[in-house]
Amino acid sequence: MLNPTTYPNGRSLQLPLKDKPIKYFIRSWPPQAGSNAWIHQDLAIEENHTRACNYIREAASQGAELAVLPEYHLNGWAPDDPLWAEQAGEYKKYLSAYQALAKELHICLVPGSIVERHETEADGKEGFNLYNTAYFISNDGSILGSYQKKNIWHPERPHLTSSGEAPHEVFDTPIGKVGLLICWDLAFPEAFRELIASGAEVVIIPTFYHQGTCHDASPEALSYNPDSEALFLESTLTxxxxxxxxxxxxxxxxGADEKFLGMSRVTLPIVGPVGKMGREEGVLVVDMDMGLLKIAEENYRVREDMAKEGWHYVYRHSTTR
Structure with missing residues (x-):
């Protein structure tokens, strides 16, 4: 249930009333192959998909209304192997399977991110682009929205195509107004502001963050603080x-052996993290009191200020819908 709050200029933003909490499932795991070994292995797409489906079923059995998986959960990160791009051509098969599962279990899904291969032709030469895409699948199996990663981390740039100047979009879903971001998008407050300007209540972020020894923090940064990436996530998410x-x-x-940061969590204003994990693989089901969003807006009036004519910051997201 939503409570429309009207501001002096006549615009309105929808904020949820304090009703029954939404039950979310988050799955923190390395996209790996193997049974019970928990050793990270890229390119094991069938095994990873099977494991993902099993965990989604487990979440649904616990009453979760939404299940979310990590970035690159299907085939990991192995762009120098030709098989990685080849597997990306199969994305429709797995997306359809997730749609069918969502409908069967009557659960909303954000199946992490899925690397997609799209064929191209220029000057008579055939090629392809790879997109890193997240989807919101409703509990009836329909796709309500998708998002192609915009802010691509520098080791990804030789391999992936950004969404460029395409706007961030917000989707009406059974759990409220949702925006999608992926991993390094987290570093850009502008991405959040654009989503909030369109009324987003929940921002869902699948990621593939390391502790820093693999692809993320530099040796110089780690020499000052070995936990710099964890500090970045803790402070930025809050x-x-x-x-x-x-x-x-x-x-x-x-997966600690693979230097992944883990730290999966649900974070709300006023209270901060309401459920969080460490670096271990696991499952977490969290009840979210969406009434806290209304309380936070009554306190801080961020959306009210953004909705005013003549708001100070001339971004394209300065017009609130």
């Missing part, structure tokens, strides 16, 4: 939910 009066569902790859 700040983003407060400064935007929104809920954040952050789901990362995990």
């Amino acid at each position: 700040s983003r939910c407060f400064e935007n009066t929104c809920a954040i569902v952050f789901v990362n790859a995990a």
Whole structure:
């Protein structure tokens, strides 16, 4: 149930009343093959998909209304292997399977991110682009929205195509107004502001963050603080939910042996993390009190200020819909 709050200029933003909490499932795991070994292995797409479906079923059995998986959960990160791009051509098969599962279990899904291969032709030469895409699948199996990663981390740039200047979009879903971001998008407050300007209540972020020894923090940064990446995530996730009066569902790859940060969590303004994990692989089901968004907006009035004519910051997201 939503409570429309009207501001002096006549615009309105929809904020949820304090009703029954939404039950979310987040799955923190390394996209790996093997049974019970928990050793990270890229390119094991069938095994990873089977494991993902099993965990989604487990979440549904616990009453979860939404299940979220990490970035690159199907075939990991192995762009130098030709098989990785080849597997990306099969994305429709797995997307359809997730749609069928969502309908069967009557659960909403954000199946992490899926690398997609799209064929191209230029100057008579055939080629392809790879997109890193997240989907919101409703509990009836329909796709309500998708998002192609915009802010691509620098080791990804030779391999993936950004969404460029395409706007961030918000989708009406059974759990409220949802925006999708992926991993490094977290570093850009502008991405959040654009989503909030369109009324987002929940921002869902599948990620593939390392502790810093693999692809993320530099040796110089780690020499000052070996936990710099964990500090970045802890502080940024908390700040983003407060400064935007929104809920954040952050789901990362995990597995200490593989140097993944884990730290999957659900974060709400006023209270901060309401459920969080460490670096271990695991499952977490969290009840989210969406009434906290209304309380936060009453306190901070961020959305009210953004909705005013003549708002100070001339971004394209300065017009609130």
